[in-house]
Amino acid sequence: MPPTLATEHPLLFIVSGQSGAGKGTALATITRRFPNITRAATYTTRKPRPSEVEGVDYEFVSKQEFDAKISRGEIFEYTEPYRDYQYGSPTSLLTAEPHDLVVELDYRGMLRTRALSARRVVSLFIVPPRADVLASRIGKRHLETNLDARMVSNREQSEAAWAYDYVLENDDPESFERDIVTVIAAEHLRRKSAKLLADLDDRLVLTTR
Numbered sequence: 771m772p773p774t775l776a777t778e779h780p781l782l783f784i785v786s787g788q789s790g791a792g793k794g795t796a797l798a799t800i801t802r803r804f805p806n807i808t809r810a811a812t813y814t815t816r817k818p819r820p821s822e823v824e825g826v827d828y829e830f831v832s833k834q835e836f837d838a839k840i841s842r843g844e845i846f847e848y849t850e851p852y853r854d855y856q857y858g859s860p861t862s863l864l865t866a867e868p869h870d871l872v873v874e875l876d877y878r879g880m881l882r883t884r885a886l887s888a889r890r891v892v893s894l895f896i897v898p899p900r901a902d903v904l905a906s907r908i909g910k911r912h913l914e915t916n917l918d919a920r921m922v923s924n925r926e927q928s929e930a931a932w933a934y935d936y937v938l939e940n941d942d943p944e945s946f947e948r949d950i951v952t953v954i955a956a957e958h959l960r961r962k963s964a965k966l967l968a969d970l971d972d973r974l975v976l977t978t979r
């Protein structure tokens with residue numbers, strides 16, 4: 771593949787964080803405020819929760835289908851964070867079709883995708899204001915299974931927060947939305963900067979003495 775200018779790199783926003791931190795809320799905000807950013811669904815072998823939509827939250831597949839997709843190269847990386855179900859990333863995250871994507875991944879998925887993708891990856895790690903707030907949001911939402919494995923996974927996710935471009939606090943919903951919009955707008959400006967630099971000579975009056 772010939773080298774491409776940074777101006778042509780579509781963006782891939784990756785959202786991570788502990789269970790209940792607000793990843794789903796962040797993804798919904800991004801696709802509502804930026805209709806040109808498409809949400810990419812990842813694959814999972816777990817069953818859908820009542821609020822989840824097939825093809826939006828996840829592509830829900832059987833273990834057999836999941837394994838077949840790995841062998842056909844349709845899933846390029848996968849993990850089993852809570853030692854029960856698999857979660858895998860579609861190969862479409864690596865290719866550079868000319869529209870921006872957003873996806874929810876754990877930190878392993880973020881690191882692997884960032885290393886392999888032809889897109890420019892922008893990573894966001896969502897944190898709650900305090901641990902008790904997180905616990906109460908999770909408690910209100912659905913019954914969690916496999917709590918011990920989830921606690922270990924939560925600790926690992928937090929240690930990996932250092933590797934992200936942005937760490938955003940999800941406390942007051944309005945400030946959270948404002949911060950998300952600021953990040954996305956800034957990254958769009960950054961891409962536009964690359965475009966402006968690429969044809970700088972056409973825009974500036976260059977004089978020599």
Ligand SMILES: Nc1ncnc2c1ncn2[C@@H]1O[C@H](COP(=O)(O)OP(=O)(O)OP(=O)(O)O)[C@@H](O)[C@H]1O
Nearest residue numbers: 788789790791792793794795907911940941942943
């Ligand atoms: N700023 C907020 N204030 C109050 N409640 C919130 C806020 N953000 C999210 N919530 C609520 O907290 C719960 C968890 O949020 P969300 O589903 O976005 O988290 P998540 O990180 O996607 O969780 P999981 O990974 O377990 O699916 C939801 O019920 C959501 O409506």
